[in-house]
Amino acid sequence: MRNLSSARSLLRAVWTRRALHSTAYRHTALDNSHVASSSSTVNPDEIAHFSRLSSLWWDERGEFGMLHKMNPVRTQFVQEKLVEMKYEDGHESFDEQRVLEGLNVLDVGCGGGLLSESLTRLGANTLGIDASLSNIAIASLHASSDPALSFSSNSLPHSNDTAISHKGKGKVTYEHTSVEELLARNGPNSFDVVCSMEVLEHVDNPRGFLHSCAALVKPGGHLFLSTIARTPLAYLLTIFTAEKLLRFVEPGTHTYSKYINPSELISFFHHYRAPSPSNTSTKSSTESTSQPWISRLVAGRPLRVEAETRGMIYVPWNGEWVLGPHNEPLTEACNYLFWVRKPLQ
Amino acid sequence: MLPLLRSTKALKPQRCLAVSPKRFSHSISDHCDIVIVGGGPAGLALATALGSCRNIQASLRVVLVEASDLSKVKQWSLPEGYSNRVSSITNASRGFLQDIGAWPMVEVSRTGPVEEIQVWDGVSDARITFSASEMLPAQSTVELSRLTENLNLQRALLHRLSSLGAVELVDRVKVQSIIQENTEGSTWPLVHLSDGRVIRTRLLVGADGPNSPVRTYAGIKSYGWAYDTHAIVGTLYHAPRGPYSSPNTTAYQRFLPTGPIAFLPLSETASSLVWSTKPPLAAALKAVDPSVLAAMINAAFRLPEVSMRYLHSRIVEAQERGSPITLDELREEIAFRERSHAIDSHSAYSSLVVQQDTSGIPPEGADGLPPLVTSIQPGTIASFPLRFSHAESYIGEGAGARTVLVGDAAHTTHPLAGQGLNMGLADVRALADCISQAVSRGLDLGSYTALLPYSRNRYLENHKMLAAVDKLHKLYSTTAEPVVWARSVGLEVINELDTIKTALMMSAGSRTQTNAGQLSWGLAAKGVESVARSIGSARSFGEGIAGMASAGLQQLARQITNPRQ
Structure with missing residues (x-):
């Protein structure tokens, strides 16, 4: 019983920590006492902790059950959009199933690694980052049991002496860092695809966060986001029903005022200017003169080759999420996905 | 190559994140995506369905483990006589087998089309007839189902599998134990085989029959009960239907209070028997001379229920006395019964005619009855107990995670509707679709989320069918x-x-x-x-x-x- 409650409180800490991507680290007492400052030496006590947490992140019928069910829909959106744009770019015959193969993908706020693992199985070279060290440990622990993910932690040599059966080429790596630190270290234009799913509603400074994510995308690359719209319906479903009434997720997981509407994301990228190559500082990016990611709006909606929003709808009687239809703003009143492409220039 | 590897390893820092996986334990000899336990029709069909699916072929490693010798099934010589285990393959199941490329490998000349089914009440004689010719003109096929020896089907699946080459068959090897990997964060089962190998698998499929060891490992309870009934099976021979009768393409089933007796056409002169009846009677019928059994089968389709009840008790009593009833004694009893029921010896309902004259116009009602059985193929009489059972879940969780059940491992039913194998094939189709879907979305196909659509698709469907048959x-x-x-x-x-x-x-x-x-x-x-x-x-x-x-x-x-x- 005690173990369960301590795991729960640690979990709450994890959620809170997820909100801190773009701000300075505010280490809680819990972090200081349990998480070693260096990722290289982790003691057995930690393993016990992480294992308990891991069973929560990967308990498909528990706290993160809804997220597990949502995951295939997010992957579907990524795949469909990449396929669509590949045709748009003039490619005529390619294997749609293998559209992610060989791409460098960044998963910002990877949590337990749900999306990172899926994208890796589809052939992507995925880097999952999270501001929470415990999340990274959980994701690493889980990925290490799956030979198809070619998981290697930075410090662990990838062993080839067992007959590993996977035929995919993807590889997953996890790192305890923030998107800002990664940008400072790797520089802009590093990834073909940047994903940040169910993170935006947890960050304190969404504009800064979006700037950093956008800067990491290569020209012609893709940015995928998913979040929750700030509507009464969203309040009713994600806070009142999911947290208070049915306790699908821990109360306090969501904060209504942090929800972001599709129109706000569209407007952000309508005005957003990529930083000029000569100036890599993210702070001055808005002063750049390069073309906006969304060049024009038609009745408030972007062109489908530049950006798109799609609703994600939970169908309770089927117990599954479905991707909403194209161009149907009503379906985007709660959970929705957003895609935008970085212009080549 | 080897020294290079060694030196690379030596150069790597020994600094180790404590999440170091124990998967490199020396005992694991193989990593696998799917291990199918059981090489029966359901297991082989699943292997074939997975092997013929393009995105699975390309990305997954699938192994099928079977305790018996599959090469014997593959090289089955197509003997003159028929095997006693015959299943009715519905058009839907046949369509699926066609899709996975197995049906073309079936020896079709050994299968019997069913164009009509006649079912009647043993007590009241109320009858219902299902006939393919009554179906819509748009219907392309004139049959309702096709009776196929299980061996014929298994052989076809094995041939299809070897042409696909995508699935590794491990036969004459038993699963000795299944243990969950003892590593933090891992739920992968380790399958210990009798040849010493230990396979670590992402997903373990139980196609291992009613007493499924995979189900036991998964900790899934099975709900059900034994019917107080055994089914006797065998291959029957009879004279061909005459020129004025319809060909032998009608399946007959009479519901006696002791259980239904079914006559399933395989060819013009051979048919298969499934006689479900009380265990003592089944034991007695198995013990008597085959000619006596043949006479009992003929009577069981013809005599009124009250007389069948009498004959049953005569047979059981004689068996208990240790002096089984002889053919002459039985014929005498039947003759007496027919006289008292005013059944003319030339009518269709008389079972005493030794050689049925099929050349002329058949007596009235002959189309409502199967032809008279003249002999039984030696060695084909067998019996087995019948059970109703349904697993509480098809997907294992927790300590039994990464497991899924199909076919008889998930459910067993009474053979009266001929749906056992068809339900199994429908499971297999749904599971293969589900796995293919999971692969296309990059899901971990051993996970509960990935397998849930299979269970949603099949559980209630199977339950309704099981309940209806029950x-x-x-x-x-x-x-x-x-x-x-x-x-x-x-x-x-x-x-x-x-x-x-x-x-x-x-x-x-x-x-x-x-x-x-x-x-x-x-x-x-x-x-x-x-x-x-x-x-x-x-x-x-x-x-x-x-x-x-x-x-x-x-x-x-x-x-x-x-x-x-």
Whole structure:
């Protein structure tokens, strides 16, 4: 019983920590006492902790059950959009199933690694980052049991002496860092695809966060986001029903005022200017003169080759999420996905 | 190569994140995506379905483990006689086998088309006839199902598998134990084989029959009970049908209170028997001379129920006394019974004619009865107990995670509807689709989330079918007069309503098209309208046990094909 409650409180800490991507680290007492400052030496006590947490992140019928069910829909959106744009770019015959193969993908706020693992199985070279060290440990622990993910932690040599059966080429790596630190270290234009799913509603400074994510995308690359719209319906479903009434997720997981509407994301990228190559500082990016990611709006909606929003709808009687239809703003009143492409220039 | 590897390893820092996996434990000899335990029809069909699926072929490693020698099945010599284990493959199942490329490998000359099914009440003689020729003109096939030896099907699947080459078959090897990997965060099962190998697998499929060891490992309880019934099977020989009779393409089933007896056509002169009856009687029938059994089979389709009851007790008593009844004694008994029922020795209902004269015009009612059995293929008489069982879940969780059940491992049923294997094949199809879908979305196909669609697709469908068969079994086990009357009225009303019957047949898997479900619902609705017009029929149709009989049959028929597939 005690173990369960301590795991729960640690979990709450994890959620809170997820909100801190773009701000300075505010280490809680819990972090200081349990998480070693260096990722290289982790003691057995930690393993016990992480294992308990891991069973929560990967308990498909528990706290993160809804997220597990949502995951295939997010992957579907990524795949469909990449396929669509590949045709748009003039490619005529390619294997749609293998559209992610060989791409460098960044998963910002990877949590337990749900999306990172899926994208890796589809052939992507995925880097999952999270501001929470415990999340990274959980994701690493889980990925290490799956030979198809070619998981290697930075410090662990990838062993080839067992007959590993996977035929995919993807590889997953996890790192305890923030998107800002990664940008400072790797520089802009590093990834073909940047994903940040169910993170935006947890960050304190969404504009800064979006700037950093956008800067990491290569020209012609893709940015995928998913979040929750700030509507009464969203309040009713994600806070009142999911947290208070049915306790699908821990109360306090969501904060209504942090929800972001599709129109706000569209407007952000309508005005957003990529930083000029000569100036890599993210702070001055808005002063750049390069073309906006969304060049024009038609009745408030972007062109489908530049950006798109799609609703994600939970169908309770089927117990599954479905991707909403194209161009149907009503379906985007709660959970929705957003895609935008970085212009080549 | 090897020294290079070694030196690389030596150069790597020994700094180690404590999440170091123990998967490199020396005992694990193999990593695998899917291990299928069981090389019966369901296991082999699953292997074939997975092997013929493009995105699975390309990305997954699939192993099938079977304890017996599969090469014997593959090299099965197609002997002159028939195997006693025969299944009715519905058109829907055949469509699936066609899709995975296995049906073309089946030796079709050894299969028997069923164009008509006649089912009647052993007590009241109320009868229902399903006939392919009554179906819509658009129907491309004239058969309702095809009787196929299980060996014939397994052989075809094995040939298809070796042409695909995508699945590794490990036969003559037993699963000795299954243990969950003892590593933090891992739920992967380790399958210990009798050849010393230990396979670590992402997903473990139990296609290992009613006493499934995989189900035991998964900790899934199975709900059910034994029917107080054993099924006797065997291959029967008879004279060919005459020029004035329809060919031997009709399946017959008579519901006796002891259980149904079914006659399933394999060729013009051979048919398969499935006789479900009380265990002591089954034991006695197995012990008597085959000629006595043949005479009993003929009588069981013809004599009134009261006389069958008498013959049953005679046989069991003689068996208990240690002096089994002889053919002459039995013929004498039957002759006496026929005289007292005023059955003329030339009528179709007489079972005493030794050599049936099939050249002339057959006696009245001959088409309503199977041909007289003249002999039984030696060595084909066998019996087995019947059980109703349904696993509480098809997907393992927790300590039994990464497991899934198909076919008899998930459910067993009474053979009266011939649906056991067809349900298994429908499971296999749904599971293969589910796995393919999971692969295309990059899901971990051993995870609960990835497998859930399979369970959603099949669990309720199977449960409805199992329940319908169970109800029919119970309904026809009684001789209580009001029940017999009601079930007979129910059956006869359905038999008179062609639209409903057509709808029933189509949903009973006799159509291969995927929209069969919708179409048949439409027809059923039309049928209900025509019932409503006749108040008398409507009353008996909808009420009490009559309703149960018809609802049971409809349920049964409707659940066989899943319109969503």
